[in-house]
Amino acid sequence: MAALSDKLADAYQNARPRYPIDWFTKLAARTGQHKLAWDVGTGNGQAAIGLAEYFEKVVATDINEAQLKRAVKHERISYHHTPTEFSEDKMVALVGGDNSVDLIVAAQAVHYFDLQPFYNIAK
DSSP states (O other): OTTOOHHHHHHHHHHSOOOOHHHHHHHHHTOSOOSEEEEETOTTTHHHHHHTTTOSEEEEEESOHHHHHTOOOOTTEEEEEOOTTOOHHHHHHHHTSTTOOSEEEOTTTGGGSOHHHHHHHHO
16 A cells, blocks of 8 residues: 555545444544644545544554545644654654543554554554
8 A cells, every 4th residue: 555556546535435434423523622633544535534524633644655645634633654664753753642532543444454563553
């Protein structure tokens, strides 16, 4: 996914599902605060845009720049290119520091992850 071409990124954006607002309502109801959500593997932002309705800030990360160029813009969302060589410490700092995130979402992306480093960051 890191090297997805512009043409494939367009096709991916058109084919990727939109999530029902009820899903975001349920997720938000399960968090004590609504200050910061992290959308990991955001792609072009379908989940990030839904999270922005419930959270003050959404940090949306992806390894694919072609996807991020197509991301849905919103004042509460900051999109970041995070290459695979990003250190765990750098990623934690990017999303706000230790214990700063109220919700982590990986909508249709976790199967691409190197899970152990992801779990280390999520902790």
